[in-house]
């Protein structure tokens with residue numbers, strides 16, 4: 285497909301994707317985009333009325349979902365009480381899928397081409413602080429891209445100061461003053477970190493470890509989007525807790541947090 289052809293300009297594919305979205309949803313201007321990571325799926329319902337929903341793989345440049353049978357969709361949602369629309373990107377491609385970095389950032393490029401001015405990047409991650417229990421949402425203040433990969437090609441020098449916009453973090457804090465902030469480190473994955481790697485990440489200044497988000501944020505800045513990043517601490521990073529957390533505990537903590545973080549995301553997005 286075109287997006288995988290090195291001679292194709294990926295921004296051209298993003299423009300085609302945006303045109304397809306406008307045509308299929310009837311919504312020609314999306315003001316904000318959201319990428320819903322693990323644990324954040326329920327937020328879409330609370331944002332407002334779903335105007336249209338498209339299987340993501342029917343949009344140019346989007347991949348078929350990695351998990352068989354799981355149909356990822358892209359929604360246009362009219363934000364409650366406004367005439368503004370959010371583009372909810374339900375399908376995220378991770379670097380560890382090996383489909384190439386262009387597909388990892390295609391969603392944010394498409395959002396910008398669809399008219400969005402800002403993007404909310406959410407994820408599930410591991411926490412390095414024992415007092416951040418599973419289910420804790422954390423605002424991303426800055427990131428460490430430990431993947432040795434950039435979404436940008438050629439001499440595309442992009443400044444990344446204030447990448448996770450202070451203005452948007454202030455809005456989030458107005459909604460919930462108790463929100464902690466942290467530095468998010470992206471590892472390539474798909475394996476989790478060893479305890480020694482978590483210690484290393486901590487020494488490098490990380491508070492959160494995950495496998496997404498930083499590359500999408502760089503690409504978002506390149507196409508002029510303002511970025512808000514919010515992590516859901518789904519588990520304590522390896523070695524932080526003396527006893528390995530059971531998978532069941534991790535799942536139930538994520539589910540228990542869903543109503544609160546969905547409300548939080550809806551309130552922030554509505555601002």
Ligand SMILES: Nc1nc2[nH]c(I)nc2c(=O)[nH]1
Nearest residue numbers: 408409410493494495518521
């Ligand atoms: N790298 C990394 N990614 C994650 N995603 C989730 I959910 N938990 C983790 C974690 O502990 N480490």
